[in-house]
Amino acid sequence: MNLSVDEPPPVDPGHLQPRLVGVFNWRGIWTLYAKEVQRFLRITMQSIVAPVVTTLLFLAVFSLAFGERNVLGGEVPFERFLAPGLIMMAIVQNSFANSASSLLLSKIQGNIVDLMMPPLGPGELNFCFAFAAATRGVLCGSAVALGMVFFVDISVTHVWPIIFHGAAAGLLLGQIGITAGIWANKFDHMATVTNFVITPLAFLSGTFYSIERLPEPWFALSQINPFFYMIDGFRYGFIDHADGALAAGVGIMIGLNAVMWISNYLILRSGYKLKS
Numbered sequence: 001m002n003l004s005v006d007e008p009p010p011v012d013p014g015h016l017q018p019r020l021v022g023v024f025n026w027r028g029i030w031t032l033y034a035k036e037v038q039r040f041l042r043i044t045m046q047s048i049v050a051p052v053v054t055t056l057l058f059l060a061v062f063s064l065a066f067g068e069r070n071v072l073g074g075e076v077p078f079e080r081f082l083a084p085g086l087i088m089m090a091i092v093q094n095s096f097a098n099s100a101s102s103l104l105l106s107k108i109q110g111n112i113v114d115l116m117m118p119p120l121g122p123g124e125l126n127f128c129f130a131f132a133a134a135t136r137g138v139l140c141g142s143a144v145a146l147g148m149v150f151f152v153d154i155s156v157t158h159v160w161p162i163i164f165h166g167a168a169a170g171l172l173l174g175q176i177g178i179t180a181g182i183w184a185n186k187f188d189h190m191a192t193v194t195n196f197v198i199t200p201l202a203f204l205s206g207t208f209y210s211i212e213r214l215p216e217p218w219f220a221l222s223q224i225n226p227f228f229y230m231i232d233g234f235r236y237g238f239i240d241h242a243d244g245a246l247a248a249g250v251g252i253m254i255g256l257n258a259v260m261w262i263s264n265y266l267i268l269r270s271g272y273k274l275k276s
Helices: 026-041 044-066 078-109 122-148 159-183 187-203 218-222 226-239 246-270
Strands: none
Touching: 026 044, 026 078, 026 122, 044 078, 044 122, 078 122, 078 159, 078 187, 078 226, 122 159, 122 246, 159 187, 159 226, 159 246, 187 226, 226 246
């Protein structure tokens, strides 16, 4: 008895057309960016709420320690001077942590290949991770600012420095996080970068004090700290005072972002620690 099985009709090769991506894979860019954003939104308590609580504790401790003291010649209350620095510190730390942890986790779990297989170039990968990291940083900074409104008289004097330095700092630290995440093989390596590079540079950049009070050579050394320019320009938008040159700070932020973009592009294109 012969049993016949219906076979599917042959497929005409002419109907199998490859998907045209174009110069930029916009669908892939949006998909990866949305995936990275949803990744930290699923753990909002850890990624957003916890940094807000930690930063508000900093504000409370320093406010109690320094009381009603004024800074900048007695013109600005200490709490109002401190608040922008703490907001920027939240942006910096969370932007770095987002991209670094995402890449390191992908390497440890072995699913980093899922990022290398889709038709996404090194520039597109860098774009997605950096902008997702900046998104988390800006959201954390905004949440911190919203929480501080109930305790500090926060008033905006210039909008553009706040927007520019907040976005530029988030992108820069997001790209530094990409480099760290690719380089690190375990969480101890990432903690080393955080504890010995990111945190010291953030703390010694005028977050809690005006660098005008520093004697030489510490004042001159502060001028070469890139974190100083992002905090100084950001604070200028709130208190209408800057310790450094705003134009120089804008140029440095743009230049550093460009350098990190080129560096990450070359690293991602080479597949360093990603394809092996």
